[in-house]
Amino acid sequence: MLTLYNTLSRKKESFEPLHPPLVGLYLCGPTVYNDAHLGNARGPIVFDVLTRYLRYLGYQVRYVRNITDVGHLVGDGDEGEDKLAKTARAQKLEPMQVAQHYTVRYRQAMAALGCLPPDIEPQASGHITEQIGLIEEIMGRGLAYEANGSVYFDVPKYNAEGLNYGRLSGRVVEELLANTRAELAGQEEKRSPQDFALWKNAAPEHLMRWPSPWGMGFPGWHLECSAMSRKYLGAAFDIHGGGLDLMFPHHECEIAQNEASNTPGTGARFWLHNNMLTVNGQKMSKSLGNFITLNEFFQGSSAALSQAYSPMALRFFFLQAHYRSPIDLSDDALQAARKGYRKLMNGLRLLDKLLPLSTETERAEVPTPSETAKPGPPSPEQQLRNLAAKPFEFLNDDLNTPRALAALFDLLKRFNTLATTPAALAEVSAEAVTEAAAAYRAVVVDILGLRDEPRASAEELLTLALGFYQEAKSEKAYDKVDQIRSALKTQGIVIKDTKTGVEWAYSEE
RNA sequence: GGUAACGUGACCGAGCGGCUAGGUAGAGGUCUGCAAAACCUCCUACGGCGGUUCGAAUCCGCCCGUUACCUCCA
Numbered sequence: 001m002l003t004l005y006n007t008l009s010r011k012k013e014s015f016e017p018l019h020p021p022l023v024g025l026y027l028c029g030p031t032v033y034n035d036a037h038l039g040n041a042r043g044p045i046v047f048d049v050l051t052r053y054l055r056y057l058g059y060q061v062r063y064v065r066n067i068t069d070v071g072h073l074v075g076d077g078d079e080g081e082d083k084l085a086k087t088a089r090a091q092k093l094e095p096m097q098v099a100q101h102y103t104v105r106y107r108q109a110m111a112a113l114g115c116l117p118p119d120i121e122p123q124a125s126g127h128i129t130e131q132i133g134l135i136e137e138i139m140g141r142g143l144a145y146e147a148n149g150s151v152y153f154d155v156p157k158y159n160a161e162g163l164n165y166g167r168l169s170g171r172v173v174e175e176l177l178a179n180t181r182a183e184l185a186g187q188e189e190k191r192s193p194q195d196f197a198l199w200k201n202a203a204p205e206h207l208m209r210w211p212s213p214w215g216m217g218f219p220g221w222h223l224e225c226s227a228m229s230r231k232y233l234g235a236a237f238d239i240h241g242g243g244l245d246l247m248f249p250h251h252e253c254e255i256a257q258n259e260a261s262n263t264p265g266t267g268a269r270f271w272l273h274n275n276m277l278t279v280n281g282q283k284m285s286k287s288l289g290n291f292i293t294l295n296e297f298f299q300g301s302s303a304a305l306s307q308a309y310s311p312m313a314l315r316f317f318f319l320q321a322h323y324r325s326p327i328d329l330s331d332d333a334l335q336a337a338r339k340g341y342r343k344l345m346n347g348l349r350l351l352d353k354l355l356p357l358s359t360e361t362e363r364a365e366v367p368t369p370s371e372t373a374k375p376g377p378p379s380p381e382q383q384l385r386n387l388a389a390k391p392f393e394f395l396n397d398d399l400n401t402p403r404a405l406a407a408l409f410d411l412l413k414r415f416n417t418l419a420t421t422p423a424a425l426a427e428v429s430a431e432a433v434t435e436a437a438a439a440y441r442a443v444v445v446d447i448l449g450l451r452d453e454p455r456a457s458a459e460e461l462l463t464l465a466l467g468f469y470q471e472a473k474s475e476k477a478y479d480k481v482d483q484i485r486s487a488l489k490t491q492g493i494v495i496k497d498t499k500t501g502v503e504w505a506y507s508e509e
Numbered sequence: 510g511g512u513a514a515c516g517u518g519a520c521c522g523a524g525c526g527g528c529u530a531g532g533u534a535g536a537g538g539u540c541u542g543c544a545a546a547a548c549c550u551c552c553u554a555c556g557g558c559g560g561u562u563c564g565a566a567u568c569c570g571c572c573c574g575u576u577a578c579c580u581c582c583a
Contacts, residue, residue, distance in 0.1 A: 031581080036583090037583090043583045169579090171579080248579070250581095273583095275514090275583095325523090327522080336533035340533070402523050403531080405523095405532075421548085
């Protein structure tokens with residue numbers, strides 16, 4: 001039974017979909033105005049594992065991850081200007097061109113990290129109509145008001161109706177009142193400081209603006225997720241994910257918008273939040289400017305790290321910590337992660353050897369279940385089965401990937417013993433070995449999404465083969481020469497002896 | 510200032526009141542032409558001070574330290 005920690009209730013709850021076997025999952029996606037950084041990768045990886053696991057369990061998951069391409073304000077004094085528009089202006093590009101460029105790069109990075117693409121990847125700019133419709137619903141219920149072509153959500157009135165703004169993040173509105181900063185643009189239009197924008201009026205110089213019942217403008221920062229999750233998953237769906245930093249105000253506002261719509265409710269039943277990545281003990285963020293982009297990371301061009309690390313090393317690194325714990329990035333930690341990842345991959349290769357070995361092994365007698373049920377220490381057979389079941393137990397416990405990994409390493413150790421000790425292999429049934437191997441593979445590859453990342457360069461291996469070829473030739477060992485030739489031929493490579501030396505080319509046959 | 514977390518061995522990280530993960534690094538051993546891998550053994554820690562308890566890394570209080578959110582952010 002899968003349990004997940006629900007931020008709404010602050011405890012682990014058994015997960016049961018609203019409409020089995022369907023599961024609706026929404027994850028707050030990227031703002032596509034520059035390259036994603038390492039911290040941005042944690043959420044997608046965590047929720048990719050969740051999606052994969054739910055599918056493994058037999059659920060039919062609809063995974064929605066939005067692309068935010070409108071309406072996010074810059075925080076550095078450029079009042080009200082759209083982040084995308086700012087980048088676009090700087091680069092003399094169409095805003096949509098900027099969005100497209102970074103969207104494509106984001107998808108590439110996610111694919112490299114082994115994250116399955118979402119089933120639906122809605123863009124905020126493509127859902128202006130839905131967002132306007134949602135605002136009208138909220139206004140229709142009297143929980144939003146217009147001021148100078150902008151529309152604000154009326155938080156005090158919302159609370160007066162018994163709805164509870166702050167329930168997700170544990171905020172108390174009175175405290176927010178006292179502490180809200182007043183220097184933000186448009187504050188004077190608000191009736192109350194904690195009211196938030198549903199629609200912002202935009203002057204003609206804004207590159208991204210749309211017509212609305214309240215004039216030209218753009219949607220508020222929190223609106224798209226409410227509008228799009230409802231459109232594609234329904235007013236009540238199963239899981240909403242995002243980073244801890246989005247809990248307040250973003251998700252709080254989302255819930256308020258959902259509650260204030262004509263289809264009231266919290267939206268998702270489960271709200272899940274992944275913790276932050278820190279570098280040298282500090283959160284990595286765009287605004288702090290201390291971020292390492294994914295591409296810099298893969299290429300090793302960041303000054304903060306001594307070398308390049310592969311996408312799978314990063315994925316393993318994240319999975320080694322529980323998603324609700326903070327994790328700190330360092331060279332040492334990454335090197336340890338990379339080695340651990342490779343060990344797991346070697347385990348995958350070991351299985352190819354172990355399975356035939358196990359089938360060929362002659363066993364004295366297969367222990368019957370009644371014999372294994374005797375008291376005392378569990379039989380080797382039972383031990384193997386237990387080891388293979390452990391990773392799933394830990395995944396069920398709020399997606400505890402570090403413990404699942406630990407269990408995989410325990411299982412791998414057993415596999416190694418079986419592979420090198422015939423006597424040990426003879427003590428377990430071929431069936432148990434097959435099942436344990438299947439479990440290992442399923443958890444590593446299908447659920448954790450760790451795939452083999454070939455490190456060897458085909459080009460260099462080819463050069464090596466050519467070296468042997470030349471050597472054989474100079475020794476006039478023509479049987480060996482022919483052997484190398486034909487072996488390469490089956491790989492689609494032909495060797496060409498030219499006057500200037502040995503070369504290779506793709507076979508044109 | 511308000512609100513949440515967190516502080517675990519050389520490093521990264523699990524842990525949710527007794528059975529005290531796992532990875533990496535280090536030491537010794539088995540194996541081995543060399544090397545690697547693998548396996549075995551070792552290194553056994555919980556910020557400080559009190560309290561609760563038969564028993565605390567785990568619960569409570571205080572203190573110290575770190576981080577996050579309160580403003581766009583995964």
